[in-house]
C-alpha cells in the first residue's frame with residue numbers, strides 16, 4: 212500500500228525526531244525506512260542549494276532540509292517538530308527577497324509552493340493560499356471582473372511574501388498597502404498553533420503578522436478585499452529636466468487625485484546623467500477615454516509615451532522586463548536593493564543629495580531609482596513604518612548590475628547602509644525588503660513605538676524563537 216502524504220509526514224516527523232541528526236546528516240537510508248517523503252522533507256544537495264539562494268544573490272545560508280507542506284496542518288506539524296529540535300524555520304514564497312530573509316542556516320525552509328489554491332471568490336473578497344502568486348490571484352479574479360485594489364509592480368511575488376513586508380504598488384495612495392487590504396488571515400504560530408485572525412479575532416496577532424516580517428507566525432491563507440476591475444489602463448510617461456520639476460508636478464497631480472496610479476523614477480540616461488520621469492495610469496471602461504486636457508492641465512512635462520492596455524496586461528507589464536533580464540542574465544546577478552520612504556517635507560533635498568553621490572553604474576543600465584509621493588492616510592498596517600507625515604516618497608535604489616561582480620555587490624551593500632543612515636537621520640524609514648545588515652537594535656529603532664507589539668507577539672507566539680532568522684530581529 213502506498214502511504215498517503217499525511218502518513219509520511221507523521222512518520223517523518225516522529226521518526227526524524229528520534230533519528231535527529233542521523234536522519235539529516237547521514238547518508239540516505241533507503242526506500243523502505245521511515246524517512247520523510249522527499250516532497251515533505253528534502254535534504255538533498257539540490258533542494259538545499261536552491262533554498263540557500265534568493266533574488267538578491269548576496270547572502271547564502273544553507274538549510275538542513277527543505278519542506279514542501281501542502282496544508283496548514285502540515286505547516287503546524289513541521290513547526291512543532293522544529294521547535295522540539297531547536298531548529299530555525301523560514302517560510303519561502305517565491306524567493307524574491309534580496310538579503311537572505313527567507314533562509315534558515317542549518318534549519319528548515321518551508322517552501323510554500325504547494326499552497327497555491329484559490330479557494331473562493333466573492334464580489335468583495337478572494338480567499339487564497341499564501342503561496343499563490345499575485346499573478347495567479349489576478350488571473351482568477353479578473354475572470355470574474357474583479358481585482359485586488361493594490362498590486363505590486365511585479366506579480367511574480369507570493370501573497371504571503373508581500374503581506375509579510377507590506378506590499379506597495381501604484382495605487383497605494385488610494386488604497387494603502389496590500390497588508391491594508393487583508394480581511395482575515397489563517398496562520399500557524401511559531402508554537403505550531405493554527406489560528407484565524409482578523410480585526411475582530413486575535414486582533415493583536417493580525418496586527419503583528421501583517422508587515423511583521425514573519426517573526427511570530429507563518430501565513431497559510433489570506434482573505435483579501437477585491438474591487439471591480441476597470442477594463443483598461445491608459446498609462447503615461449512624462450519627462451522632466453530635473454528632480455525639482457518632477458517633484459512639483461508629482462505633488463500637483465497627487466493633490467488633485469488626477470490619476471488612479473502614480474509613480475515615478477530617476478533612471479540612468481546612458482551618458483552619465485539621469486532622466487526624470489513621472490509614470491501615471493488612468494483607469495477607464497468602454498470607449499470613454501480619459502480627458503487628457505484635464506489630466507495634464509498646467510503640468511510642465513514633455514510627454515514621452517502613452518500605452519493603452521487591458522487592466523490585466525497593464526498589471527503584468529513588468530513581465531517584459533523580467534523576460535529581458537532573464538535572457539541577458541541580469542536577473543541572476545546580485546541585486547543590492549535599498550528601499551526606503553522619505554518624509555515629504557525634505558524628500559527633494561534628501562533624494563537630491565543621495566542621487567548626487569550616485570552614478571549610473573551604481574544602478575546598472577536597466578536599474579532605476581523609484582521616487583514618487585504618496586498619501587499615508589490609507590496605510591493603517593501598524594507594523595508598516597512610514598515617516599509621520601501626510602505625504603511620503605518611496606525612494607528605492609533598484610540596482611540591476613550588468614555583470615555579476617561580488618565585490619561590487621558588497622560595496623553597494625555598504626553604500627546602502629551609509630545611505631540608510633543618512634535617510635534615517637532625516638526622518639526616513641526603511642522598507643524592509645532591502646539588502647543591508649540590520650542589528651536587533653536597528654530593528655528596535657526602526658519599529659520605534661511599535662516594537663513592543665512585535666516583541667510581545669514574538670514572546671507569546673514563538674517562544675522558542677524559531678521563526679525567520681534571516682532578518683536578525685531578535
Ligand SMILES: Cc1cc2nc3c(=O)[nH]c(=O)nc-3n(C[C@H](O)[C@H](O)[C@H](O)COP(=O)(O)OP(=O)(O)OC[C@H]3O[C@@H](n4cnc5c(N)ncnc54)[C@H](O)[C@@H]3O)c2cc1C
Pocket residue numbers: 265266301302303304305306307308309312313314323341342362363364365367368369370371372373375376377378379380424425428429430431644679681
Ligand atoms: C522584481 C521584484 C519586484 C518587486 N516589486 C515590488 C513591489 O512592487 N512592491 C513591493 O512591495 N515589493 C516589491 N518587491 C519586494 C517583494 O515584495 C518582497 O521581496 C517580498 O517579500 C518577496 O515575496 P516572495 O514571495 O518572493 O517572498 P520570499 O523571498 O520567498 O520571502 C520574503 C520574506 O517573506 C517571508 N514569507 C514568505 N512567505 C510567507 C508566508 N506565507 N508567511 C509569512 N512569511 C512569509 C519569508 O520568510 C521572507 O522573510 C519586489 C521584488 C522583486 C524581486
